[in-house]
Amino acid sequence: MTAVTTTGAAAFLGRYEGLRARLPGARLPWVQALRDQAAEAFRRVGFPTRRMEAWKYTDLTRAVSNSSFGEPLTGVGDTVEVRPSAHPRAVFVDGRFRADLSTLDGVAFTAESLADALPGLEGRLGALARPENEPMAALNGMLFEDGLVVDVPQGVAGGALELLSIATESERAPAFHPRHLVRLGEGASLTLIESATGPLGARYLHNPVFEIEVAAGARLNHGRLQQEGFDGVFLSTVYARVASDAAYDNFTLNAGAKLARNEIHVALVGPKAEAHMNGVQMVADGQHADTTTSLDHAAPDCSSRQTYKTVLAGRSRGVFQGKIHVHQVAQRTDGYQMNQALLLSPEAEIDSKPQLEIYADDVKCSHGATVGELDAEQMFFLRSRGIPETQAKAILVEAFLTEAVEGVADEAIRAALARGVAGWWRRQGLPAGIEVA
Amino acid sequence: MLKIENLHATVDGKPILNGVTLEIPSGEVHAIMGPNGSGKSTLSYVLAGREGYEVTEGSVTLNGVDLLAMEPEERAVAGVFLAFQAPVELPGVGNANFLRTALNAIRRARGEAEMDAMQFLKLARARMKVLNMPEEMLKRPVNVGFSGGEKKRNEMLQLALLAPKFAVLDETDSGLDIDALKLVADTVNSLRGPEFSALVITHYQRLLNHIVPDRVHVLSAGRVVRSGGPELAKELEASGYAGLQAAA
Numbered sequence: 001m002t003a004v005t006t007t008g009a010a011a012f013l014g015r016y017e018g019l020r021a022r023l024p025g026a027r028l029p030w031v032q033a034l035r036d037q038a039a040e041a042f043r044r045v046g047f048p049t050r051r052m053e054a055w056k057y058t059d060l061t062r063a064v065s066n067s068s069f070g071e072p073l074t075g076v077g078d079t080v081e082v083r084p085s086a087h088p089r090a091v092f093v094d095g096r097f098r099a100d101l102s103t104l105d106g107v108a109f110t111a112e113s114l115a116d117a118l119p120g121l122e123g124r125l126g127a128l129a130r131p132e133n134e135p136m137a138a139l140n141g142m143l144f145e146d147g148l149v150v151d152v153p154q155g156v157a158g159g160a161l162e163l164l165s166i167a168t169e170s171e172r173a174p175a176f177h178p179r180h181l182v183r184l185g186e187g188a189s190l191t192l193i194e195s196a197t198g199p200l201g202a203r204y205l206h207n208p209v210f211e212i213e214v215a216a217g218a219r220l221n222h223g224r225l226q227q228e229g230f231d232g233v234f235l236s237t238v239y240a241r242v243a244s245d246a247a248y249d250n251f252t253l254n255a256g257a258k259l260a261r262n263e264i265h266v267a268l269v270g271p272k273a274e275a276h277m278n279g280v281q282m283v284a285d286g287q288h289a290d291t292t293t294s295l296d297h298a299a300p301d302c303s304s305r306q307t308y309k310t311v312l313a314g315r316s317r318g319v320f321q322g323k324i325h326v327h328q329v330a331q332r333t334d335g336y337q338m339n340q341a342l343l344l345s346p347e348a349e350i351d352s353k354p355q356l357e358i359y360a361d362d363v364k365c366s367h368g369a370t371v372g373e374l375d376a377e378q379m380f381f382l383r384s385r386g387i388p389e390t391q392a393k394a395i396l397v398e399a400f401l402t403e404a405v406e407g408v409a410d411e412a413i414r415a416a417l418a419r420g421v422a423g424w425w426r427r428q429g430l431p432a433g434i435e436v437a
Numbered sequence: 438m439l440k441i442e443n444l445h446a447t448v449d450g451k452p453i454l455n456g457v458t459l460e461i462p463s464g465e466v467h468a469i470m471g472p473n474g475s476g477k478s479t480l481s482y483v484l485a486g487r488e489g490y491e492v493t494e495g496s497v498t499l500n501g502v503d504l505l506a507m508e509p510e511e512r513a514v515a516g517v518f519l520a521f522q523a524p525v526e527l528p529g530v531g532n533a534n535f536l537r538t539a540l541n542a543i544r545r546a547r548g549e550a551e552m553d554a555m556q557f558l559k560l561a562r563a564r565m566k567v568l569n570m571p572e573e574m575l576k577r578p579v580n581v582g583f584s585g586g587e588k589k590r591n592e593m594l595q596l597a598l599l600a601p602k603f604a605v606l607d608e609t610d611s612g613l614d615i616d617a618l619k620l621v622a623d624t625v626n627s628l629r630g631p632e633f634s635a636l637v638i639t640h641y642q643r644l645l646n647h648i649v650p651d652r653v654h655v656l657s658a659g660r661v662v663r664s665g666g667p668e669l670a671k672e673l674e675a676s677g678y679a680g681l682q683a684a685a
Contacts, residue, residue, distance in 0.1 A: 376488065381525040384485050385535075385595065386513035386543035395538070399529030 006065040009046035012175075013039065015071075016142050024115045024145055030122045038131040038141025048135045057319040057351040058290045063233050063259045069205050070172030072096065080166055087193065087412070089162040095176025095206070096146045109158045109190070114147035114179055121149065124181060128211040128239035134263070136235045140177040140209040147179040147208075150192070154185035154215075160193060160412050167198030167206060167232060175205035182210065184218035184246075191221040191410050197256070198229035205233045212240040212248070216270060219247045223413030225420045228256035230287070237263045244270025244299070251408045252279040253420045254289045261290040268295070268302040268330075275304040278407045280417075282424045283348070285314025292321040297330040297360075306337040309404045311397055312348035313428060322367070323355040330360045337367040342400050344374065344393070394425065438462045439603050439634055444495035445659075446483050453479040455659035456495070461603070461652075463500075466625065466635045468645055468670060471656035472678045477638045478522060480656070481607040484636075485519035486512050499603055513539075514546040516602030518595070520609045524588040527579035532591070535579045536561060540598055564597045567627075568620055586617040593624040600628065604635040610644040622647030642674035 016039050025031030047065040048055035072094035080093050082101055090111055091101035097113035104111050114121070131138035152158040163180070184190055196206060206228060214220050220240075228234045234257040242248045252262045266275045281289040295304050310318040320339040341350040354367045374396050382392035401421065408414045439461040446454040453476045461467045471477050483490045484497060486509035497504045504512055527535065541551040552560070561575060568590050580588050589609055596604055609621050625635060625648050637648055645653070645667065653669040654661045657678065663669065 377525050378527060380485075380487050380509060381521065381527075382539075383509035384487075384513060384519055385539035385599065386510050386546065387539055388510050388542065388546075389508070391538075391542065392510075395530060395535075396527075399527060402529035 006046055006061075008065045008067050008069070009042070011068055012139060012143065013043055019143075023143070025118045028119060028122075031118065031125075034126045035142055038138045041131040042135060042138040042142055045135045045138070054292065054321070057321070057353075058259070058261055058288065060259070064205065064235070068173070069175035070170075072174035072176050073170060073172065080168060082164060082166070085162055087160040087162045089164060090148045091164045091166065092146070092148070092178060093166050094168055094170070094174050094204075095165070095178045097148065107158070107161065108156050109150065109152040109188075111148060111150045111161060114149050114181065115145060117149045121181065124183070125179065125211070128213070128241055129209055129237070130239070134237055136207055136261075136263075137209050137237050140179060140207050140237070143175075143177045144179040144209070145177070147181065149180075150182045150190070152184045152188040152190050152218075155187045156185070156189075158184075158188060158190035160191040163192060163194040165194075165196040165206065165208070167202060167204045167229065169199045169202050170204070173203040173205075175207065177207045177209070180208060180210045182212045182220065184214050184220055186215045187217040188215070189219045191223070191412055193223045193225070193413055193416055195225045195227070195416070196234060197227050198232045200229050201231055202229050203231045204229075205235070208236045210236075210238040210240070212238065214240065214242045214246040214248050216243040217245045218243070220249065221410040221413060222248065222250045223408070223410065223416060224250070224252040224262070225416055226252065226254050226256055226260055226262065227420060227423065228260065230256065230258055232257045234260040235263075236261065238265065240264070240266045240275075242266065242268050242270070242273040242275060245272045246270065247274040247276070249276040249409055250278070251413055251417065252291065253417055254279060254281040254291060255420060255424045257289075258286065259288045261292065263292045265294045266296065266304075267298055268304065269298050271299050271301045273299060273302045275302075276407065276409075277304070277306045278404045279308045280401050280404050280421070281308070281310040281318055282421070283310065283312045283316040283318050284424075284428055285316055288317045288319075290319035290321075292319070294323045295325065295335070297324065297326040297333045297335065300329060300331045300333070302330060303334040304336065305407070306339075307404045307407055308339040309401050310339070310341040310350055311344065311400065312341065312350060313344045315345070315347040317348070318350040319352075320350070320369075321353045321355070324357070324365060324367070326356075326358040326360050326363050326365065328359040331362045333360060333363040333365065335363070335365040338369070340370045340372075340400070342372060342374070342397065344397070438500060439636070440496075440498045442496045444480075444483065444497060445493045446479060447491050447493055448479060448489060452493075453659055454483065457656070457659065457661055459654060459661060461634045461636060463602075463634050464629075464631045465651040466629065466637060466648060467652045467654060468637045468639060468650040469654050469656050470639060470670060470673055475656045476659040477656055478607055479659075481519055481605045481636075481638060484605055485509055485517060510542070510546075513599070513601075514543050518599055518601035518604040520592040520596055520604065520606045522607040522609070522611065524580050524583075524592050526581045528581050530579050531575075532577055532579050533558070533561065533575035536575075536595065536598060539595070543599060561594070561598065564594055568594055568597070568624065570594060585612045586614065589613055589617060590620060593621055596628070597624055602632060602634070604628070604633075606635065606637045608638055608640065610639055610641060618644060619647055642670045645670045
């Protein structure tokens with residue numbers, strides 16, 4: 001066993017030892033066993049380091065591994081304000097479900113707090129997460145306290161549901177590790193709009209893990225707006241399992257946090273399953289944003305589409321890693337992956353690593369990557385038509401992002417995304433780009 | 438009046454313009470002809486303010502105002518327009534949105550009222566009808582998938598909408614059939630008036646049959662080597678530039 005070398009990891013392990021008997025599900029042997037396994041995995045490896053292939057470009061040393069985080073306080077955040085929404089909504093404050101802020105009445109499916117639902121989740125919780133492979137999932141498995149459990153029964157069109165995570169101002173620099181479980185029965189559908197925010201200047205660690213099961217013929221649109229405060233750390237891991245004729249459509253806006261990782265593992269396990277994974281990373285001075293996807297084609301006749309775009313300003317860093325694994329059984333796989341980066345500053349840096357492993361012989365798989373700067377000719381053209389330089393820049397950046405955004409099927413997600421992009425824009429002090437005629 | 442005096446410019450340190458002097462009074466349209474490499478396109482880019490084209494000597498003024506001190510967008514606000522020889526494609530930018538953004542940027546900078554979407558569409562549709570452009574060209578991304586003729590007509594649409602005081606047409610006629618050529622000429626002719634002037638850069642006499650210039654200048658090795666009336670274009674068409682270069 002390797003000794004844990006970082007103070008941060010030691011602190012989390014120490015906290016687990018102290019809280020073990022008091023965490024939700026402490027009296028349920030299967031929960032305790034899951035937590036102990038996760039703790040064991042975390043003790044063995046600690047926080048990911050750059051020596052690990054999957055973390056080669058994202059260094060947690062300063063922001064996480066050698067930092068100290070505290071417990072989220074209970075009972076604070078009573079003054080949290082949430083903007084009104086047209087959709088039913090589950091609200092989490094510092095990782096804990098807040099029934100008083102949530103509006104879940106009248107939905108055609110079940111949506112409840114994981115802490116409450118825990119006794120009924122044996123065999124489901126932990127079915128997809130792999131603490132032995134992913135250290136952040138191990139940390140989550142050890143210390144999760146709450147989360148959202150969504151069940152859309154067979155054949156039910158669930159409409160849209162918002163999942164809001166709000167971090168509050170706190171001197172304790174809280175760490176929270178929500179575990180969210182989403183399950184769609186056969187032929188069911190749901191649009192899940194997830195949003196993570198926090199105040200400027202607040203230091204915290206948000207480490208959510210999603211376990212998502214999409215049964216045969218079902219469709220989940222999963223829009224994710226990561227707009228954490230700029231001193232926050234967001235390390236998220238999504239596991240999704242998609243059955244035959246089912247579709248999982250993930251769109252992630254990675255725009256906030258000092259350090260953010262959007263890690264997605266999708267397994268297509270039934271014939272004709274589909275995965276769409278699109279995203280936009282908008283990275284400003286001092287930020288680091290990482291999107292890491294891993295796609296398992298484990299059944300024949302499945303298709304996957306990935307388009308990721310990263311815009312980098314100031315002294316910032318972006319990462320895209322995309323792995324597609326086509327199993328021998330996955331004949332007639334149709335896979336496509338594109339990642340493109342636009343560097344707005346000479347001090348910005350992007351690392352991009354596509355990785356294809358193909359073991360079937362009848363497949364169509366393509367991938368591409370581009371890195372570029374703003375096109376001087378396009379800039380001159382726009383300016384020669386009277387458009388000021390900063391606005392011309394904004395127009396070209398918007399145009400660059402358009403392809404990824406247009407790939408989003410769901411109207412509500414597209415609208416939320418447009419708001420997210422506009423917000424980033426304002427924070428950069430950039431004017432609006434194009435006027436819509 | 439556009440006044441160019443002793444203009445010298447370099448690209449990548451290489452001298453391209455070597456003392457161009459030219460006056461285009463308001464209300465007049467002048468043509469510039471000349472062999473390849475004589476500096477015609479460089480002159481158009483220098484007038485519009487493109488980066489990388491360095492003016493080392495001389496001056497350019499529009500109605501007495503120094504153009505060379507201005508950014509490209511400020512020149513547009515001052516009334517300068519360049520029709521590109523190779524119109525630029527903007528994937529992901531809708532044509533209508535682009536046109537309205539440009540029009541309003543200029544109006545805003547001039548302290549004029551901005552146009553709302555309705556007013557703009559009405560104006561754009563009217564101009565497009567004259568240019569024989571189908572309305573769906575408003576919805577497509579700027580110049581993406583446009584034929585050569587469609588791109589040039591789109592440049593003319595911008596010219597008509599932005600209604601500049603001084604326009605440079607950089608070989609707008611290249612690659613156009615006679616119908617498209619006439620539409621280009623119609624657009625320029627419709628703008629002609631006491632407040633408007635233009636510089637038409639072309640290789641061929643053909644365009645000048647439809648836009649009859651007040652003066653024709655011949656550019657060679659970065660200098661105006663000869664000027665004359667519209668008949669000069671016809672003479673060049675017959676005899677070529679060889680003799681002129683020898684004389685220069």
